Amino acid sequence: MVNLDELGTGNMKGMVLQYPHLRPMVQTVLDQLGDGLKCHVLAQMDPSTDSYSFSERGIPASILWRWRFVGRHPDAEFRGESSDTADKVRPRELREYAGMLSRILLRLSHIPPEQWPEHTLDIAEIRARVKAEAGTVMRTM
Numbered sequence: 001m002v003n004l005d006e007l008g009t010g011n012m013k014g015m016v017l018q019y020p021h022l023r024p025m026v027q028t029v030l031d032q033l034g035d036g037l038k039c040h041v042l043a044q045m046d047p048s049t050d051s052y053s054f055s056e057r058g059i060p061a062s063i064l065w066r067w068r069f070v071g072r073h074p075d076a077e078f079r080g081e082s083s084d085t086a087d088k089v090r091p092r093e094l095r096e097y098a099g100m101l102s103r104i105l106l107r108l109s110h111i112p113p114e115q116w117p118e119h120t121l122d123i124a125e126i127r128a129r130v131k132a133e134a135g136t137v138m139r140t141m
Helices: 020-033 091-109 123-133
Strands: 014-017 038-041 062-065
Touching (some): 014 020
Antiparallel strands (some): 014 062
């Protein structure tokens, strides 16, 4: 699952995953693009993301990373609020975002299923992590 969020908040930095088993494969794909993008893994479960409901059910989820802390546009302090209006869209960045997503998905789609890392995620373990990590500071690895 790829969460498409916060399109107008800053430059593309890469992808963030909830689970680490896909990181080497995704980083290889990002390296092939030649844009200096990085793949990170959240150190904690992040129940604040739109992708969380997928992650909670053991479905590997990711976010195209361009938001929040570093390089965020100063006028991008809105999140699904009434101030989050169409005039905030930056067409150049929207094209970049769509192009980057297309390039990543195209390359991932050409990797044969038998070459994808297997990782069975235990739902009970995921829920225990969420409970244990409640209130911790979000960071990437």
